Structures are given as C-alpha cells and as structure tokens.
Amino acid sequence: MNLELFIPELSLAAFAIVVILLDLFTRRKGLLVAVSLAGLVVSAGFTIAMWGGGSQAIFNNMLAVDNFALFFKLLFLGIAALVILASVDYVSKFARFRGEYYALVLLSTLGMMLMAATAELIAIYIALELTSISLYILAGFLKDPKSTEASLKYLLLGAVASAVLLYGMALVFGFTGETQLGEIARTIQAMPPQALLASPALILGIVLLVAGFGFKIAAVPFHMWVPDVYEGAPTPITAYLSVGSKAAGFAIILRVFYSAFGLPEWLSLDWGLIFAVLSAIGMTLGNVVAISQTNIKRMLGYSSIAQAGYLMVGLATVGLSPAADILGRSGLLFFLASYALTNLGAFIAIIAISGKLNSDLIDHYSGMGKRAPLLALALTLCLISLIGLPPAAGFMAKFYIFSGAVHHGLLWLVIIAVINSVISAYYYLRVVKVMWLGQPASAEKVPSSPALRVALSISCLGVLLLGVIPGYIMKLAEVAARMFIF
Amino acid sequence: MGFNYLTTIIFLPVAGAIIIAFLPNLGHRCIKRLAAVFTFIPLALSVFLFCNFDKSLGAAGVIQFGEKVSWIPAINAFYHVGVDGLSLPLVILMTFLGFLVVLLSWKIDLRLREYFAWLLLLETSILGVFCSLDLLLFFLFWEIEIIPMYFLISIWGTGRKEYSAIKYVVYTLFGSAMMLAGILSLYFTTGSLSMVDLAQSGLGSFTAVIPTVAIFFLLFIGFAIKLPVFPLHTWLPDAHTDAPTAVSVVLAGGLLKMGGYGMIRLCVTIFPQVAHSYAPILVALAVVSVLYGAAVTMRQTDLKRLIAYSSISHMGYVLLGIFALSQVSLTGAALQMFSHGFITGLLFAMAGLVMHNVDERDLRKLGGLARQMPIIAVIFSIGGLAALGLPTTSGFAAEFLVFVGSFSSTTVSGIQIYTILAVLGIVITAGYILWMLQCIFYGSPLEKYDGVKDADILERAYMFIFVAVIMLVGIYPAILTDIIKLGILPVV
Numbered sequence: 001m002n003l004e005l006f007i008p009e010l011s012l013a014a015f016a017i018v019v020i021l022l023d024l025f026t027r028r029k030g031l032l033v034a035v036s037l038a039g040l041v042v043s044a045g046f047t048i049a050m051w052g053g054g055s056q057a058i059f060n061n062m063l064a065v066d067n068f069a070l071f072f073k074l075l076f077l078g079i080a081a082l083v084i085l086a087s088v089d090y091v092s093k094f095a096r097f098r099g100e101y102y103a104l105v106l107l108s109t110l111g112m113m114l115m116a117a118t119a120e121l122i123a124i125y126i127a128l129e130l131t132s133i134s135l136y137i138l139a140g141f142l143k144d145p146k147s148t149e150a151s152l153k154y155l156l157l158g159a160v161a162s163a164v165l166l167y168g169m170a171l172v173f174g175f176t177g178e179t180q181l182g183e184i185a186r187t188i189q190a191m192p193p194q195a196l197l198a199s200p201a202l203i204l205g206i207v208l209l210v211a212g213f214g215f216k217i218a219a220v221p222f223h224m225w226v227p228d229v230y231e232g233a234p235t236p237i238t239a240y241l242s243v244g245s246k247a248a249g250f251a252i253i254l255r256v257f258y259s260a261f262g263l264p265e266w267l268s269l270d271w272g273l274i275f276a277v278l279s280a281i282g283m284t285l286g287n288v289v290a291i292s293q294t295n296i297k298r299m300l301g302y303s304s305i306a307q308a309g310y311l312m313v314g315l316a317t318v319g320l321s322p323a324a325d326i327l328g329r330s331g332l333l334f335f336l337a338s339y340a341l342t343n344l345g346a347f348i349a350i351i352a353i354s355g356k357l358n359s360d361l362i363d364h365y366s367g368m369g370k371r372a373p374l375l376a377l378a379l380t381l382c383l384i385s386l387i388g389l390p391p392a393a394g395f396m397a398k399f400y401i402f403s404g405a406v407h408h409g410l411l412w413l414v415i416i417a418v419i420n421s422v423i424s425a426y427y428y429l430r431v432v433k434v435m436w437l438g439q440p441a442s443a444e445k446v447p448s449s450p451a452l453r454v455a456l457s458i459s460c461l462g463v464l465l466l467g468v469i470p471g472y473i474m475k476l477a478e479v480a481a482r483m484f485i486f
Numbered sequence: 487m488g489f490n491y492l493t494t495i496i497f498l499p500v501a502g503a504i505i506i507a508f509l510p511n512l513g514h515r516c517i518k519r520l521a522a523v524f525t526f527i528p529l530a531l532s533v534f535l536f537c538n539f540d541k542s543l544g545a546a547g548v549i550q551f552g553e554k555v556s557w558i559p560a561i562n563a564f565y566h567v568g569v570d571g572l573s574l575p576l577v578i579l580m581t582f583l584g585f586l587v588v589l590l591s592w593k594i595d596l597r598l599r600e601y602f603a604w605l606l607l608l609e610t611s612i613l614g615v616f617c618s619l620d621l622l623l624f625f626l627f628w629e630i631e632i633i634p635m636y637f638l639i640s641i642w643g644t645g646r647k648e649y650s651a652i653k654y655v656v657y658t659l660f661g662s663a664m665m666l667a668g669i670l671s672l673y674f675t676t677g678s679l680s681m682v683d684l685a686q687s688g689l690g691s692f693t694a695v696i697p698t699v700a701i702f703f704l705l706f707i708g709f710a711i712k713l714p715v716f717p718l719h720t721w722l723p724d725a726h727t728d729a730p731t732a733v734s735v736v737l738a739g740g741l742l743k744m745g746g747y748g749m750i751r752l753c754v755t756i757f758p759q760v761a762h763s764y765a766p767i768l769v770a771l772a773v774v775s776v777l778y779g780a781a782v783t784m785r786q787t788d789l790k791r792l793i794a795y796s797s798i799s800h801m802g803y804v805l806l807g808i809f810a811l812s813q814v815s816l817t818g819a820a821l822q823m824f825s826h827g828f829i830t831g832l833l834f835a836m837a838g839l840v841m842h843n844v845d846e847r848d849l850r851k852l853g854g855l856a857r858q859m860p861i862i863a864v865i866f867s868i869g870g871l872a873a874l875g876l877p878t879t880s881g882f883a884a885e886f887l888v889f890v891g892s893f894s895s896t897t898v899s900g901i902q903i904y905t906i907l908a909v910l911g912i913v914i915t916a917g918y919i920l921w922m923l924q925c926i927f928y929g930s931p932l933e934k935y936d937g938v939k940d941a942d943i944l945e946r947a948y949m950f951i952f953v954a955v956i957m958l959v960g961i962y963p964a965i966l967t968d969i970i971k972l973g974i975l976p977v978v
Contacts, residue, residue, distance in 0.1 A: 403673060
C-alpha cells in the first residue's frame with residue numbers, strides 16, 4: 001500500500017477540514033484565504049515532486065498515479081488557486097458561510113483530482129459526485145432567486161446525468177464482469193468480434209457513458225443547464241465550473257475511453273465518430289446562440305459550449321488515431337491548459353468590472369476602455385484568445401489540436417471548426433467594441449482589488465506565454481499524454 | 487551570425503508600440519516622435535539590407551540574412567526569418583510605408599497613444615508575414631494583423647466604420663480559416679513547416695492527405711480574399727473608405743500585397759502543376775477583376791471609394807502576372823505590388839489631405855482646387871498619372887512587364903486575348919483618374935474654398951519621398967527587377 005502516492009489528495013483534504021474548523025475560531029476571514037491557498041500550494045508541491053516518476057497504481061488498481069493524472073492535478077490546483085484569489089472580494093460581501101465556501105472549493109478540487117486519477121468505475125462515480133455535490137452547493141451560494149434556481153437546476157439535471165452514467169456503467173459491468181478499466185479492456189479484447197456485435201449492451205453502455213460525461217463537459221445536447229447555471233451562480237463559481245469541471249470531465253473521458261474502449265479499432269472508431277458529430281453540433285450551436293446573448297455570463301456560457309466542441313475535436317482524434325499516436329491526447333491537454341487560463345482571465349476581469357457595475361449586461365460595459373483600461377485590455381486579450389487569434393494561447397491551442405485532427409482524416413471537422421471561429425469572432429468582438437468604442441456611462445474609474453489584480457496578471461501572462469513560446473507546456477502535455485497505465 | 491537585422495526590423499515597431507502604450511506621462515509630441523523613431527530605424531536598416539543584398543545571379547533562390555532558432559519543438563516549428571528577391575522589395579515597401587504613415591498621422595489627436603500603438607503593431611505583423619519562412623510563424627503574423635486593423639478602422643474611421651471594421655474582420659478570418667486548413671494539410675503531407683524545404687522539394691514525393699488541388703485552393707482562397715480577387719473583394723471598398731487616411735495607405739500599400747506574396751510564395755511555388763492546370767480559370771478571373779474593378783470605379787463619386795475600387799483593378803494585374811506563370815510576368819507582378827504600394831499610398835495620402843483641408847469628399851461638390859492648393863494638385867496629378875501607367879513612373883514599368891510577360895506566356899492558350907482585354911483596363915483607368923483629377927482640381931475655382939490650406943512642410947516632405955521612389959523605379963526599374971528576378975527564377 002503506497003500511501004505516500006496519495007499525499008497530494010490527503011493533504012488537500014486535511015487543509016479543507018482545517019479551513020472549516022478555523023472558520024469557527026477566527027474572525028479574521030483573510031486567514032481562511034491564506035490557509036486555502038497554502039493547502040493548494042502544499043498539494044501542488046507534493047504533486048510536482050512525483051512528476052516524472054514511473055507510473056504506479058494504488059488501492060487495488062483503483063487509482064492511477066501517472067503523469068497524465070499529475071498533469072491534471074496540477075491544472076486543477078492552479079485553477080482552484082486562481083478561483084480562490086478571484087473570490088476574495090466576492091466572498092467578503094457574504095454575511096455568513098465564508099469558511100464553507102473556501103472549504104467547498106477545496107473539496108471539489110479534491111474531487112477533480114480524484115477524477116483525473118481514477119481507473120475504476122465505482123471510484124469514478126464517487127469522485128464525480130464529490131466534485132458535483134460541492135459545486136451544487138457553491139452554485140446556490142448567493143441565495144437569491146437566480147442563484148437558487150441555478151443550483152436546483154444543476155442539481156436536478158446533474159442527478160439525471162449521474163443516473164444515466166450509472167446505468168451505462170452497470171451495462172459495461174454486466175457485459176464484461178469487471179469494473180477496473182484495464183480489466184475491462186482485456187475482457188473486451190479477449191472476446192471474439194461477433195460476441196461484441198451480438199449484444200447491444202456494450203454499445204448502449206458506451207452511449208450512456210458519453211451522455212453522462214457529456215453533461216459534465218457541457219456537450220450538446222447535454223448542455224441545457226449551462227446558460228442558466230452560469231448566469232445564476234456566483235461569478236467565481238461560474239469561472240470554476242467553466243474550466244475546472246470541464247477539464248475534469250475531459251480527463252475522465254480520455255482515461256475511460258482510451259483505456260477501456262481503445263481497442264479493438266472499430267470500437268474506438270465508433271466512439272471517435274460519436275464525439276466528432278457531437279463536436280460539430282456543439283460548436284455550431286454554441287456559437288450561433290451566443291451571438292444573440294446580452295448578458296456576458298450567459299454569452300460565455302454558450303461560448304464554453306462551443307469551446308467544448310473544439311475540445312471534442314481532440315477526443316474524436318483520439319478515437320480515430322491508432323493507440324500509439326499521442327497527438328490527439330497532447331493536443332487536448334494543451335488546449336485544456338490554454339482554455340483554463342483564458343477563460344479564468346476573462347471571468348476574473350468580469351468579476352472586477354461587474355462587481356463595480358452590479359450588472360452583467362454587455363451594454364453596461366460601454367466605455368470600459370476609458371474607465372478601467374487595464375481590465376479592459378486584459379479582457380480583450382482573453383477574448384482574442386477565445387477567438388483563437390495570436391499572440392494569445394488560443395491560437396496555438398487551436399493550431400495544435402486541429403493539426404492532430406487533420407492528420408487523422410478529420411479535415412471536414414476542422415473546416416467546420418475554423419468556420420465556427422469566424423462566427424465566434426463576431427460576438428467576442430462585440431464585447432471588445434462596446435468596451436473600447438462605447439461612451440462611458442460615467443467617468444468614474446473602476447477599481448480592482450490586489451487579489452484580483454494578481455489573479456488577472458497571472459492568467460494574462462499565462463495566456464501570452466502559451467501563445468508565444470508554447471514549447472515547454474506542449475512538452476509537458478506530450479509527456480503526460482504518453483503516460484497512461486490503464 | 488552577426489547582427490540580427492531582420493528580427494530588429496520586424497520587432498522594433500512592436501517594441502515602440504509597447505513603450506507608447508504603457509509608458510506613463512508621455513506628451514503628444516513625444517508619442518509621435520517615438521513612433522517616428524521606431525519606424526525610421528527599420529526603414530534605414532531595410533535600405534541597408536537592400537544595399538548589402540547579394541545581387542549576383544548565383545544568389546537566385548538563396549535566402550539571405552536568414553535567422554533560424556528552434557521555437558516549438560513539439561510541432562517542429564522554427565523561428566525562421568529571411569529574405570530573398572521576392573520578399574526584400576516588399577519589406578522595403580512596408581518599412582517605407584510604416585515610416586510615412588507616422589508622418590501622415592501627425593495631425594491625429596484622438597486617443598493618440600492607442601492609435602500609434604496599433605499602427606506600429608500593424609507594421610510588425612505585415613513585416614513578419616513577408617519575412618517568415620516557417621508556415622506557423624507566417625500564419626501567426628498573418629493573423630495578428632486583424633486586431634489592430636479592427637481597432638484602427640472602428641475607432642479612428644469615418645462613416646459606417648464599425649460595420650466596415652467587422653466586415654473586414656469576418657472576411658479576413660474566413661480567409662485565414664481556409665488557409666489554416668490548407669497549412670495543416672500541407673504540414674501533414676510533408677511533416678515540415680519550413681517554407682524553404684517545401685519550396686525546394688515540392689510535393690513530388692509525398693502523398694497528400696487530401697487532393698493537392700484542394701490544398702491549393704484552401705490556400706488560394708485565403709490569399710484571394712486579401713488581394714482581393716473578384717468576387718471576394720466586397721470588404722475592400724468599405725474598409726478603405728471608412729478607414730483613417732494612414733490606415734488606408736497601409737491597407738492598400740502593404741496588406742493587399744500579403745495576398746499576392748502568399749500566392750507566389752506558397753501556391754505557385756509549392757504546387758506548380760496545379761497552378762499550371764488551373765491557370766486558365768485564374769487568368770480569366772484576373773481579367774474580370776481588372777475590368778469589373780475599373781468599370782465600378784468609373785461610377786464612384788466618393789473620392790476615397792474611387793481610389794479603393796481602383797485597387798481591385800490594379801491587383802487584377804498582379805493576379806494576371808502571377809498565373810501567366812512566365813518569368814517576366816511574375817517579375818512584373820512582384821514589381822506591380824511594390825509600385826502599387828507607393829502609388830496608391832500616395833493617392834490615399836493626397837486624398838486624405840484634400841479631405842482634411844477642404845472637409846469634403848464628394849467629387850461632385852469639389853472643383854477648381856488647383857488654384858487654392860497648387861502643390862497638392864501637382865503631386866496628386868503625378869500620383870494619378872503613375873496609377874494609369876504613364877512612362878517614367880513605376881506603374882508603367884510594372885504593368886508593361888506584366889503585359890509583355892503574359893502576352894508571350896505559353897502556359898495558357900489564348901492568353902493573348904486575355905492580355906489585350908486587360909490592357910483595355912488601362913484605358914478605363916485613364917478615364918476615371920483623369921475624371922477624378924478634373925473634378926477636384928480643374929474648372930473654375932469655387933469661392934467657398936478660398937483660403938484652404940495647401941501642403942505644409944511635413945506633408946511636402948513625405949510627398950517628395952513617395953514621388954522620388956515612384957520616379958526612381960519608373961526610370962530605372964532594373965534597380966528592383968534585378969533583385970526580384972532572383973526570387974522568381976527558382977519559381978518558374
């Protein structure tokens with residue numbers, strides 16, 4: 001039993017508990033932020049220390065500690081740190097439950113870290129629920145009607161998705177008699193092809209898994225919850241949902257589908273095509289509907305549906321490429337990292353601006369270029385990155401993920417995707433236009449707190465760095481993509 | 487490897503942009519001077535490169551002043567810049583324009599800081615396109631240009647500026663989307679992003695992931711939108727008309743050339759067979775562009791719109807020269823790009839000056855200004871005559887080469903007829919240019935324009951530079967054609 005391999009998770013759980021307990025005894029709520037951040041840093045330290053080591057499995061092959069999992073753990077810890085920094089002002093307005101807020105963020109991060117590592121169906125389900133339940137609560141934290149509606153909608157639809165997912169898992173288990181991904185793969189490969197085709201159970205199970213996970217990553221047609229939840233939830237939580245929960249969803253999909261259903265080839269071609277079609281529909285619908293949005297959080301909600309579509313180009317590539325080819329997986333990892341930085345940056349800027357305006361309407365952003373030049377510049381950079389223009393990260397990410405797709409015969413999907421980026425430019429630039437061309441409603445400056453400034457600088461620097469010299473992160477993504485043990 | 491000339495030329499403007507954008511407490515004069523300095527040094531350096539460029543025939547197809555550094559090992563991308571005979575004239579063109587537009591913008595006073603920052607960033611991106619020898623780098627610079635253009639048109643423009651700006655962006659993005667698909671297909675066909683390797687090996691020994699014809703046209707659409715080629719030209723009149731003067735100059739002078747440059751550098755060089763077999767269609771398209779562009783220009787009454795439409799017709803000659811696929815015609819096309827950059831740049835500058843001093847852009851309401859602004863009248867007339875291809879101006883040399891080259895070309899049967907049709911375009915050009923000059927400057931002077939200003943000393947200075955280059959190349963075209971030939975020889 002290699003408990004030391006579980007230390008990042010254990011330490012994070014310990015810090016979450018400390019935050020809750022500390023909340024009882026201290027009046028200085030700033031301490032809670034410090035402790036939460038310390039927890040993330042400590043956990044990240046342990047994670048980095050394990051990087052590059054051989055892949056191992058713990059708890060009877062339930063959890064994999066490979067570079068793939070470590071890459072995602074670092075990503076989630078980074079995301080959580082930025083979210084916490086972005087929350088400081090927002091949370092200070094709450095009268096109660098500040099400690100719980102930070103603790104819940106840490107717990108859902110813990111859930112995501114587990115999601116990246118699990119290699120067994122039941123553990124997957126538990127990790128997923130740990131993440132989701134924390135997020136259900138966080139979405140309703142404002143307790144106004146919209147936030148409550150968001151929370152309830154998320155909970156109900158999330159519960160349905162979990163049920164679908166469980167049903168899919170049950171079918172896969174029933175078909176193979178195994179819950180461990182590696183074992184499932186071995187059983188499937190040992191069966192004669194006729195046996196696989198004779199019973200619809202496996203295919204049905206896979207389809208249900210796609211549906212269940214599709215909910216997490218906001219893939220069309222499982223995206224209904226996104227706009228309402230994004231609009232109603234506290235903005236830092238919206239940011240968290242849009243990057244953390246989505247990245248975790250992609251991590252788990254990659255592991256399950258690549259490890260368990262990667263062979264035989266016709267099977268992986270099948271789910272590859274499912275993802276390709278979902279991707280095409282997702283980005284088109286997300287982008288087209290985003291055009292008519294007037295609320296910036298809703299707009300970014302639809303935009304995140306579209307971005308999930310681009311990300312699924314990577315999944316489709318993984319399905320269509322031979323198992324040894326890493327381009328699809330590393331492209332997906334790089335895109336996730338770049339998308340996380342970009343979207344977080346955009347949301348942090350929105351938190352700062354909307355916090356002053358008390359409004360999320362795009363029209364109210366008018367003249368922001370004069371009232372808050374740096375915030376507006378940062379938001380512009382992030383929106384440019386979302387379009388996929390240089391010198392921002394989004395450009396490299398798209399180039400990288402699409403290059404894999406073209407390599408494996410998905411040129412049609414890439415053409416749909418690039419045309420979609422053109423459509424998306426229209427609504428992203430509308431925000432830019434309003435900010436720089438509109439007349440300010442008042443001459444009053446829009447201030448931002450130090451915590452927000454730090455968080456925003458980190459994400460914007462990251463966006464630029466990944467856009468101009470992406471070599472290092474691409475290398476990490478390649479190493480991570482190569483190290484799968486199950 | 488001594489001093490990194492090209493890197494300095496490319497990135498000095500953007501360094502200036504960053505300084506201007508972020509250094510606090512800069513006065514207006516200071517910003518303008520900074521911008522002038524940060525564009526003048528690249529100009530001086532590019533002239534220095536021109537003088538030190540190896541012009542011997544042995545240098546044909548050789549990349550000079552190259553710099554190559556590993557950039558993204560994961561996808562085999564390099565930071566690789568260099569110039570050959572094809573790109574050097576365009577680099578010089580752009581550094582000239584970059585400096586001249588700063589002088590042209592001396593009277594701007596709206597949001598000065600942002601204006602010059604975007605203008606300098608624009609120069610970097612265009613220079614980058616001409617110098618890049620790596621497909622990803624090329625595409626990166628190609629895309630960067632969109633954002634400054636969007637801001638420059640939509641903030642400092644006139645008329646329906648926001649509409650024109652977003653139209654420009656959507657058109658360009660659509661083109662570059664196609665181009666990206668083409669570049670990716672190319673990348674996976676050969677496994678290399680190096681434009682030098684691709685140019686040398688071609689696609690001969692590789693099996694393309696999709697038919698080469700498809701790759702060719704994916705790239706071609708991207709370039710054709712930029713050039714622009716009929717029927718993908720509709721963004722151009724709007725963008726030109728509504729852009730501020732300096733941006734119109736860069737747009738017509740520098741940006742359009744990216745399309746022609748890309749066609750020669752990628753389409754023709756890498757896919758000679760495809761270019762060969764589709765040349766008849768493309769040449770026909772070129773003639774349509776020439777004649778249609780000229781005909782539409784004839785009936786414009788807005789000064790800037792008229793010059794904008796004339797670009798479509800003049801870029802038609804570039805397309806004709808490229809796809810006539812003979813050495814002379816390609817040289818002519820490259821020279822036409824250089825020459826048109828200066829001529830149309832001058833025309834837009836003069837039009838901007840007239841509009842600024844008189845505050846009127848409707849040709850029907852202008853008249854008799856030759857008396858009130860004699861210097862502008864003379865220079866504008868020289869620019870107009872150069873545009874219609876009068877001998878001793880660069881316009882004549884370039885168009886003459888295109889016509890000779892395409893008339894004698896053997897690649898397309900019946901190209902003689904196309905050439906003759908295209909020559910007719912010159913006649914129409916003469917018609918609208920002379921009509922425009924007549925409308926603005928001749929006839930009896932109007933009383934309401936008494937006392938309008940003529941060009942001041944700064945304006946005379948940049949006029950002189952424009953005219954000097956146009957005449958120099960017109961009288962002694964070999965100064966450029968000797969260099970261009972070195973770039974064209976390996977293509978044909």
